[in-house]
Amino acid sequence: MSGKIHRQDASSIFPSSTEYRCNLVPCGHVLGSRSLLVSRGDSSHQETARGAARDGIEFFYTGDFFTQPDRILSALAPVHTEILACECTYGTPFFEFPPYEVLAREITDWIATSLNKGPIVLYGYPLGKNQELLALLNPFSVDTPIIADEDTCACVDVYRDAGIPLPPCEPYRAYNRGKFFEKEHRWILLLPLNSRFDERYQKLDRTGCRRAAFSGWTLDAAWLEEWHVDAGFPLSDHPSFSNLVSFIEDCAPATLLLMHGNGTLLRHRLLDKMVGPLRNAVPRDTRIIALKP
Template identity: 25%
Template sequence: MILDDFIAFNTNGLYCRYADFYLDPQLPVENAVISHAHADHAKSGNINVYTTDATYAFMQLRYGKSSAKVSYTVAYNTPFTIGDVQLIFIPAGHMPGSAQVLMQYKGTRYLYTGDYKLQPDATCEPLEFVKADVLITESTFADPNTAHPDPVEEIKKLNDIKINILLGAYSLGKSQRLIKMINDYAPQKKILVHHRIMPVNAIYQKMGFDLGAHQVYGRKLMKEQLEYVYIVPPFTFDSYLRATGVKRLFASGWKNLQVNAQDTLFISDHADWSDIIKTIEQTGPEQIWTLHGNGTHLKNHFNNDIFVKLLS
């Protein structure tokens, strides 16, 4: 039997009252199950943290000792329990260590996707489909008018830009994916990386994800036009508003983060509409609960065929 209140939002975040734990809590709690290491999902200060090895490594890099008082790192597809709920981490394809959280309670399977994507990505574990009675899905891009382009074709746009490029990207996940793709599909480019991204790259390398050639940025390097691509986090990208002799791009699935209509680089690490529909088909849920976006389009799409509840 599906429990309508199996998880629900309170002031601390998404809470499972049947085993006293939170999924990606927004404030410090006693028991936190963390789907992945991006800062909007992985907060510091929790007492007990349950997550994958990679996610915890990134949390330690960012938060140090405040990552958790006690950490429990669990491999993919390995059951563990909190109270009377059995949980399993399933690869989510979003970034290294990202996990869907499959929760089983009294014979009912609830699947929390966290952030996920279906597009191929050589810098993380690919998403795995799993059956569930309830799919609790992010709906960041759950809009029939949203279709993410082929990321390879997007990266190949860089081949037509012969001057140096200032490329904005988030430090964790996006930057590493870009480094790998530029090496694979625009190999004549020389990749420079902001110094704050390099420690993240080191964790990737340690985990066995080979990003390819890149080096830390040096101010003198980009004075020459040698088809450099300088990858910088958002706070640095915004400080280069007056930079000359460079093409400014920002890699994102969000239209508002594109620099201008002529020079776009649409590369998203989330599922678009068609991939969300495919995930629902593969999961086969009786109910869909949406969060992290607008679930209205899914509710309208499935009408009475599948019950859709908007958690947020």
């Protein structure tokens, strides 16, 4: 990794004579992830979230975040702020996801149908995505072994310790010693997405298992084709394009910094008042800056 570190005198951003408060608020991306809110004086996140007027300079750094309810983690609420530094992973209109209840039903229907034909492998991320998938697997845990790689299992333990109920899953190593995967015809395996072509899991090729990938990027047919799976579902822990625009609108920043995505394209879309759904997306006087990766 290479790059340059640019130092900025904080006094040029926040006057030294003013007292500021920093709050870390849950942002719904993965367990433990936080967004940063810097407020002046006695203003609080709760007051701002209810729509209180901006109290001097405020800075809201989202990091990776999620905005929709009905998931295993609380969603991030918009905050009325002077400066918003916002991720835009899916900052193009192409990335629109189904409502969660619709997507969850599509996923569980596919799992039920596929299990009638044989075992299945689900590819997500060890932290965050695979715990969401495990929660969806609860109805199948009664009569189907649920197995996961060691990293996913370790993260599941952390989620349980935090009070998030998840169905049981067993570590892959406990089943890998014998011929379980070859002999049994009904099991569910959770693996990291980047393990799809890992040599450690080559024996799965002989089981006739069906495979599915889970990411917002599955909407991109070319991306999905590279993974050689039977299905893809846009289960994401980032906001879709329309949810991202709504979040920015509700924050109503005076300055908007776009990062971690195609900020240039999103900036043009936000400023294009002739696009119907985005006509009033941001205040007319908002300054929008797309930060380069």
